[in-house]
Amino acid sequence: xxxxxxxxxxSPPCRLADLAPGQAAVIAALALPPAAAEPLxxxxxxxxxxxxxxxxxxxxxPVVYRVDGAEIALRRETTQHISVLPIEAAxxxxx
Amino acid sequence: MTTLTAIAPESRPAPAGAAPKAIQTLALVGPPNSGKxxxxxxxTGLRQKVANFPGVTVEHRAGRMRGGxxxxxxxxxLPGIHSLSPHSEDERVAADVLYGRVLGTxxxxxxxxxxxxxxxxxxxxxxxxxxxxxxxxxVLLNMADALRQQNGGxxxxxxxxxxxxPVALISAARGEGLATVQKFVSSVGxxxxxxxxxxxxxxxxxxxxxxxxxxxxxxxRPLPPAWSQRLDSIFLxxxxxxxxxxxxxxxxxxxxxxxxxxxxxxxxxxxLAAGQPLAAHIPAGLLRSLLIDGAWKGMTSxxxxxxxxxxxxxxIGVLEDSGYLARAAVITxxxxxxxxxxxxxxxxxxxxxxxxxPAIMATRTIENKRDRxxxxxxxxxxxxxxxxxxxxxxxxxxxxxxPLAGVFLGTRAAAMLGLYVVGFLAAVVTAxxxxxxxxxxxxxxxxxxxxTYRWPTARSLGLRLADRSWAFxxxxxxxVLAVSLGLALxxxxxxxxxxAALQDSVLAAVGQRIEPVIAPLGFNWKIGVGLLTSIAARExxxxxxxxxxxxxxxxxxxxxxxxxxxxxxxxxxVALLLFFAFALQCTSTLAVVRRETxxxxxxxxxxxxxxxxxxxxxxxxxxxxxxxxx
Numbered sequence: 001x002x003x004x005x006x007x008x009x010x011s012p013p014c015r016l017a018d019l020a021p022g023q024a025a026v027i028a029a030l031a032l033p034p035a036a037a038e039p040l041x042x043x044x045x046x047x048x049x050x051x052x053x054x055x056x057x058x059x060x061x062p063v064v065y066r067v068d069g070a071e072i073a074l075r076r077e078t079t080q081h082i083s084v085l086p087i088e089a090a091x092x093x094x095x
Numbered sequence: 096m097t098t099l100t101a102i103a104p105e106s107r108p109a110p111a112g113a114a115p116k117a118i119q120t121l122a123l124v125g126p127p128n129s130g131k132x133x134x135x136x137x138x139t140g141l142r143q144k145v146a147n148f149p150g151v152t153v154e155h156r157a158g159r160m161r162g163g164x165x166x167x168x169x170x171x172x173l174p175g176i177h178s179l180s181p182h183s184e185d186e187r188v189a190a191d192v193l194y195g196r197v198l199g200t201x202x203x204x205x206x207x208x209x210x211x212x213x214x215x216x217x218x219x220x221x222x223x224x225x226x227x228x229x230x231x232x233x234v235l236l237n238m239a240d241a242l243r244q245q246n247g248g249x250x251x252x253x254x255x256x257x258x259x260x261p262v263a264l265i266s267a268a269r270g271e272g273l274a275t276v277q278k279f280v281s282s283v284g285x286x287x288x289x290x291x292x293x294x295x296x297x298x299x300x301x302x303x304x305x306x307x308x309x310x311x312x313x314x315x316r317p318l319p320p321a322w323s324q325r326l327d328s329i330f331l332x333x334x335x336x337x338x339x340x341x342x343x344x345x346x347x348x349x350x351x352x353x354x355x356x357x358x359x360x361x362x363x364x365x366x367l368a369a370g371q372p373l374a375a376h377i378p379a380g381l382l383r384s385l386l387i388d389g390a391w392k393g394m395t396s397x398x399x400x401x402x403x404x405x406x407x408x409x410x411i412g413v414l415e416d417s418g419y420l421a422r423a424a425v426i427t428x429x430x431x432x433x434x435x436x437x438x439x440x441x442x443x444x445x446x447x448x449x450x451x452x453p454a455i456m457a458t459r460t461i462e463n464k465r466d467r468x469x470x471x472x473x474x475x476x477x478x479x480x481x482x483x484x485x486x487x488x489x490x491x492x493x494x495x496x497x498p499l500a501g502v503f504l505g506t507r508a509a510a511m512l513g514l515y516v517v518g519f520l521a522a523v524v525t526a527x528x529x530x531x532x533x534x535x536x537x538x539x540x541x542x543x544x545x546x547t548y549r550w551p552t553a554r555s556l557g558l559r560l561a562d563r564s565w566a567f568x569x570x571x572x573x574x575v576l577a578v579s580l581g582l583a584l585x586x587x588x589x590x591x592x593x594x595a596a597l598q599d600s601v602l603a604a605v606g607q608r609i610e611p612v613i614a615p616l617g618f619n620w621k622i623g624v625g626l627l628t629s630i631a632a633r634e635x636x637x638x639x640x641x642x643x644x645x646x647x648x649x650x651x652x653x654x655x656x657x658x659x660x661x662x663x664x665x666x667x668x669v670a671l672l673l674f675f676a677f678a679l680q681c682t683s684t685l686a687v688v689r690r691e692t693x694x695x696x697x698x699x700x701x702x703x704x705x706x707x708x709x710x711x712x713x714x715x716x717x718x719x720x721x722x723x724x725x
Binding site for chain 1: 177178180213214216217220298299302316319327328331332333334336337421424425426428429430432541542543544545
């Protein structure tokens, strides 16, 4: 909790791609074609579920997210189409 | 109450009617990373075979196991899936098998559904879909040990009640709880008890159901172990991550070459020694020439690569089972994305430096079919170990050995390195071309699950190696044997009473016939024959040229390098190197591409594309060098 910008909530809704590592959010909607959205939904990325950005890959993309107890890496090209509602208390999610 | 031992099926609700019937076919269903393959290996041992379903690239394995009373049951290992909806080929195939819609595959009588006990909320969604099929089902919660160690828990009796099926906790990696499966096989035949299931088409509803079922069964999800998190903060660290990754890659490379080469040489000596008494039993003449010089030498020249292939699969096995491979894919994804490829293509492409055959088999980890196809198509452009004998032979004949950068790099090593770079660049350009044309893909997003780190078990690694050895040996015994025999026959035709006259053989006639085609590349008919025989395997050209120059009175007394030096122009030598850098001279690769893609279209397209690339660049190189230097 060194970075105080986490305390100021970004104006909701924002994109999953905008979450910084350590920030948590609730999925709002997946603006993806069904063929792309369904595999993600099977992994737990459904509206209403909580997601935590864990860490970035060394190159900055993809980003590792914790969803439903599992960790999955997603590219920015995917996460920029997923809208989320940020949660302030990041540390309590996904555990 | 939290039960951590396997519970017997008795505790489930009484089945409604239906006389029990013996199980003949059992389907193993589960999400990826649930330990399904480990369970399959444990149940069937090595009594299994790998096969493709008709018309699709999805592979399935079938094996046999014995039930509690010793009865034989066929076990089908279906691809790892998250759902039964047809948005991936794997899921469509799994659903088709479970509905009995696959020709030649019997509809399973019962299902074993294996779920990851440490990830139950998510995996129960698949349970709803599988139970809804109405087949007798046993639900296994795998990784009981991890659940126990990490303070998780679940009430099996309550869960069995919620699902209407027997439920057991097992540990497939440790072989714990397998007796439950045998008991299930011999005692059931009843469909699941009627329970409330969600609307399967509604993913959100399914998930709500799963969460409710898990909480009714007082499921406590284990905390992800702190050490796994700590490892990730190192392996995916901004600077350490790529550093460790490069070190791992170099170490793997070194191990395959440094350890594989002596092992391969040892195997070669062993096979040579084995061939001698074999030859002694066959009377000299056509038969011995065919069997020993043809079939035996042809087969052994390929068999000697077994150590490298096993080493490679051992390394891939350790990296994959431990969970590092998923991290490596995350690290390389950015670079691969720039090439238009999937992050998971990295490992197959790396292994293609040893041999394209295991590399192409390793592309199975890439779910996106188009990305997988692109990787298969460029893998043979990576400089495989079979090119080394050819490169070494030509470089030694034409490149003088002088230091280029002190002790670090000599002219010969630099020439070799240059050929590696040329191959890599060709692969990159080809990938770009493919991804911007026929294999353009946007629909399926890149999703990489990062499993918790685990120690690879000796049992799982051993089964992998045994499986691959068998696959490799059976290919040598079929394709390679046939090609070698055919070539030996051509060299010996027409049959002569004494020493076969090289110039009069059918092979020489063939070589002279193709000479006009290859003359612009600076090749003569002997090289031409070498190009033909090396379609079987690249290194075959070395043996072929050795025989041809050895039987030619003009070069009889010279070493192979010496003979090449007098017989081939510098332009022809460079052309020959480039030809081998690009051409797909490998029937094993063609056969494996045909098997993996289930059609002749791709291997043939690949063969002609690479042949055109090889011919074009060899022609250009030879003509340029001739104009510039002569």
